[in-house]
Amino acid sequence: MKNHKNIIAALILILAIAGCKKYEQFPVDKVGIDKIFDSRDSAGVNAQHYLYGIYSILKNGHNRVGGDYLDAASDDAISSASGPTNASTVLATASYNSYTIPNDENLWGTYYGGIRQANEFVNNIGVVPVLAKYNGFSQKFVWKSEARFLRAMFYFELVKRYGGVPLMGNKVYTITDDIALPRNSFDDCIKYIVSECDAIKDSLLVYPLALPAAKEADSHRPTKGSALALKAKVLLYAASPLFNGGNIDAANPLTGYTSFDANRWAAAAVACKAVMDLNAYSLLANYKDVFTTQYNSEILFFRQGGNGNGVETTNGPVGFSGATGKGQTSPTQQLVDAFPMANGLAITDPTSGYDVNNPYNNRDPRLTYNVIYNGAAWLNTSIQTFEGGQSKPNTTLQQTKTGYYLRKFMGNFESTNAYSSHSTDWVILRYADIVLGYAEALNESAGATPEVYTAVKSIRQRAGIAAGAGSQYGLKVGMTKDEMRAIIQNERRAEFAFEESRYWDIRRWKIAELVMNQPRTGVSIVKVGSSLNYNPINVLTTKFDSPKMYLYPIPYDEVQKNPNMKQNPGW
Structure with a gap:
């Protein structure tokens, strides 16, 4: 086997860093392609590190948009940071154009x-003589x-940001190539x-991973279930009103389909059911553990985040003096009100x-798992978000603007005095999304069938909502399609708060306007003696310019340098 001394110097930094964290960028500008895809590297070490670099491009959603969650640009939260120029506020107030849209x-x-980079890998991995096999496939074919x-x-x-975009195939363009490519149609992209x-x-890993030791090493890699889940999510978006019957430019194939087809909903339902029929994934018993317990049965694909607080x-x-926090995310009253009662x-x-005098009592347990509110248990105390309280002192200190703090994704610190490290992986695809996607697509294509009820009930049951009479979990018997649609949309809001779902859902449903x-x-809580008065307050005036804001503008530079690049309507 070849002596690799000539590339060790170039790789040593990567290997040192990647020992603990797989998602590191491979320095392709410093190592030649023949060294990465080496015909004498039978273990494929260099190629695998290049693949890790592609994984690193996936976004970790924790406070990724100018320090905020993307949901702070929806109706579920606002940023606690002051001023109108932070990225989430710019998005929420329609204060951007094709040149100034926030970088994040x-x-x-x-x-x-x-x-x-993916095309580079696809085109060159064939020369690497990897001997290992998985499930009958060469390891390099799995990669x-x-x-x-x-x-x-x-x-x-x-596509969910811009509509139809140029499809590159496997082509890796060079500086001498004509790269003035037109956009492909939305339909082309979905297909x-x-x-x-x-x-x-069928050539990806299969969940659950066969060996316990493989969980830590390979759990970040996509499986057959991941591929089927991505397909299902893509078809669900494609079937949604924004693209299917509600195209913002009705005759424009770049911005959606040019006619409505109910069969698109049926196709999305079939795709979701294919994931469910794998019988490999299930809803985790405890909702809040989904985000802090690694390798659990609900995660279909995630982006590694490491351990921390x-x-x-x-x-x-x-x-709190023993556990610092700066309250970056302020959930809205609209989100809090969306959570039903425990019944x-x-x-x-x-x-x-x-x-109304005890607004957080007997609520859907997911409220407590998503939002910290006045009286909630946290760090061995009862949270005070009334005016002048411990966590709303009304000083120059950054604090909640709505009377609420984020709870989701955090560890179990209700009865501890300090924060400790826990998993901060970012879940990209999870089984609950498939279940509710199935309910949504089937309801749109066939109405509120028993299968739709069963799917929604399973989500509510796991949430901790009481079964009630007839085990209906608060659902009315005999709902119409429209009534069930409203239930499913609200269920998604409660279930996926702060997971970059609501921001896109209100667009694909075409209700953002x-x-x-x-x-x-938000709420201003005034304590008078032992009584609390809850007063609604406006905390931010948001704006949505319809129809143009349903899709992002193609970046200004792309349109300027490419005469074949058509801008989205209104931009």
């Missing part, structure tokens, strides 16, 4: 960079399928991503038992 969401170049999965994921991230998922699904120190409530009934239902063109609200 201007991801055109980022994802096309990932696509290029190639992983690169194709990541490429499909990058395309999906582009391409779906076809890639179908092509690779950065979520707590960035978003935790202020006022499954909406707080607006007069029979629900909701008490309704929910974003009204003020974000």
